Amino acid sequence: METRVLTVNTDPVFQDRALAILDQIEDLETQNVRNLSEAVQALLEENFDGLIIEGDAALALEQATNLRQHFPSLTIACLLEGGRRTDVGSRAKEQNIELLVIGRSTRRLRVTLTRFVRSLDSHAGTAAEGIDPCHSLIGNLNQFSAAEILQMSCLSQRSGRFTFKSGRGNSEIYLQQGAVRHAVFGSVLGEAAVAEIFRWRQGRFYFEEGIISQEQTVNRPWAHLLIDNLQKLDETLELVGV
Amino acid sequence: MKRSSWLVFETIAMRDTKLETKLRLVALQLENWKKLHDLITYGLDKAKPIISTEQERQFTEIRANLLQEIEYVLRELNILAEVSGKAMSVLQRGVSVRGVRDLSNDEVRRLETDWNGVFTKLGLMQGQLKARRKELAEQTAFDYYLSRLLRRPVTAR
Numbered sequence: 001m002e003t004r005v006l007t008v009n010t011d012p013v014f015q016d017r018a019l020a021i022l023d024q025i026e027d028l029e030t031q032n033v034r035n036l037s038e039a040v041q042a043l044l045e046e047n048f049d050g051l052i053i054e055g056d057a058a059l060a061l062e063q064a065t066n067l068r069q070h071f072p073s074l075t076i077a078c079l080l081e082g083g084r085r086t087d088v089g090s091r092a093k094e095q096n097i098e099l100l101v102i103g104r105s106t107r108r109l110r111v112t113l114t115r116f117v118r119s120l121d122s123h124a125g126t127a128a129e130g131i132d133p134c135h136s137l138i139g140n141l142n143q144f145s146a147a148e149i150l151q152m153s154c155l156s157q158r159s160g161r162f163t164f165k166s167g168r169g170n171s172e173i174y175l176q177q178g179a180v181r182h183a184v185f186g187s188v189l190g191e192a193a194v195a196e197i198f199r200w201r202q203g204r205f206y207f208e209e210g211i212i213s214q215e216q217t218v219n220r221p222w223a224h225l226l227i228d229n230l231q232k233l234d235e236t237l238e239l240v241g242v
Numbered sequence: 243m244k245r246s247s248w249l250v251f252e253t254i255a256m257r258d259t260k261l262e263t264k265l266r267l268v269a270l271q272l273e274n275w276k277k278l279h280d281l282i283t284y285g286l287d288k289a290k291p292i293i294s295t296e297q298e299r300q301f302t303e304i305r306a307n308l309l310q311e312i313e314y315v316l317r318e319l320n321i322l323a324e325v326s327g328k329a330m331s332v333l334q335r336g337v338s339v340r341g342v343r344d345l346s347n348d349e350v351r352r353l354e355t356d357w358n359g360v361f362t363k364l365g366l367m368q369g370q371l372k373a374r375r376k377e378l379a380e381q382t383a384f385d386y387y388l389s390r391l392l393r394r395p396v397t398a399r
Contacts, residue, residue, distance in 0.1 A: 012270055013311045023262035214291045
């Protein structure tokens with residue numbers, strides 16, 4: 001089975017010394033992304049045995065530390081330009097991040113990278129699911145209901161888009177300064193869509209700050225919507241005997 | 243004999259390195275052209291009224307990467323003359339997601355045709371390179387040596 005490595009390299013066309021070496025390693029599949037956001041997306045969508053972040057020491061370590069919070073089981077290495085620095089060494093050790101150095105010698109770099117890749121073979125595992133740092137809030141509907149999270153967001157005067165994903169499909173609720181402005185679930189719009197989402201007890205949600213809808217399909221204050229929908233929800237739950 | 247067989251191995255390895263580099267370059271290009279197309283398609287979709295600043299930022303970043311790399315990559319792939327014009331046409335027409343939305347119908351059609359030209363050529367190139375890699379992977383040093391011997395009269399002509 002092939003080892004899969006994700007590399008973060010901002011300039012993979014012109015700064016490709018390490019990538020060229022990785023290309024030559026047998027039984028290794030390499031995928032390159034250019035920034036942290038793409039790395040998170042790739043790690044969420046696919047399984048990788050290891051991650052190599054190439055670049056300036058401080059920036060690479062910052063990115064690696066950030067990713068470590070979301071992917072605790074992933075093997076992460078920073079490929080540092082200009083040698084190892086003592087100040088980053090202790091931080092890397094704390095975060096369980098390996099430091100590799102791009103020296104002048106291509107042969108030494110090949111040995112370093114091959115050793116790192118081979119070390120992945122022995123403990124290849126599945127990367128733990130993480131979160132996208134672009135999303136300011138993320139969670140499961142079986143832990144927090146849509147009503148709870150919407151109430152919290154409205155009380156704190158948030159503007160942005162909630163996306164709810166469940167077996168029934170995807171839906172979106174747009175907030176503007178703490179008020180529900182637009183809601184959509186398939187062809188259902190407005191208050192009916194909000195009511196539908198209130199009933200969901202399984203699925204995931206995330207919130208993206210700052211995305212505002214030009215459409216307005218909900219005109220009532222949030223408090224009214226909440227009371228009406230909770231009442232309807234209670235009635236529904238009574239019907240099913242939960 | 244020992245020396246010649248070592249040379250054969252080295253020749254295969256050198257070709258392979260170049261091939262892998264080309265494959266990596268073409269994959270990176272295709273990825274960027276796909277992302278650009280996603281954003282262009284979004285921009286052209288009148289049913290999606292919201293264009294976020296994040297989408298505009300992504301568009302600019304992809305465009306900047308393509309502008310920086312296109313000439314070098316196309317030259318490495320030996321398709322600079324064939325594709326460069328179309329690629330530049332797409333990059334010059336598509337200045338932003340909002341800019342794409344404001345293009346006239348003719349310009350949109352031209353943009354799509356040129357994008358398709360670039361994407362098709364790069365896709366074909368990727369297929370050919372992968373086929374070559376497969377051939378090399380299946381070839382032993384002996385096969386390689388034999389094929390060179392058999393090919394000699396043709397190449398000498």
